[in-house]
Amino acid sequence: MTDAWTWTYENAAGAAVTGEPTTETAFPSQSDAENWFGEVWRELAEAGVAAVTLHRDGEKVYGPMPLDASV
Numbered sequence: 001m002t003d004a005w006t007w008t009y010e011n012a013a014g015a016a017v018t019g020e021p022t023t024e025t026a027f028p029s030q031s032d033a034e035n036w037f038g039e040v041w042r043e044l045a046e047a048g049v050a051a052v053t054l055h056r057d058g059e060k061v062y063g064p065m066p067l068d069a070s071v
Helices: 030-046
Strands: 005-010 051-056 059-066
Touching: 005 030, 005 059, 030 051
Parallel strands: none
Antiparallel strands: 005 051, 051 059
16 A cells, blocks of 8 residues: 655635645655655745645644744
C-alpha cells in the first residue's frame, strides 16, 4: 500500500485556497511533503494562504497550522 501525503490550504476566513503556488500533488512520504512545504511556505503566505493541514491518505495528520510566524 502506498501512502499519499497531501496538503490543504485555507485563507484567514477558513476558505479553501487553490491555484499557484498550492499543489494537489500527493507526496510519497511525510518527509517529502514537509520538505516541499518548507521550501514554499513564504510563497503560500504571500498568495493568501493563512494555514495548512497535512493529510495522509485523506486522514488529517495535523493542522490547521498557521503560516503567520507571530502566532
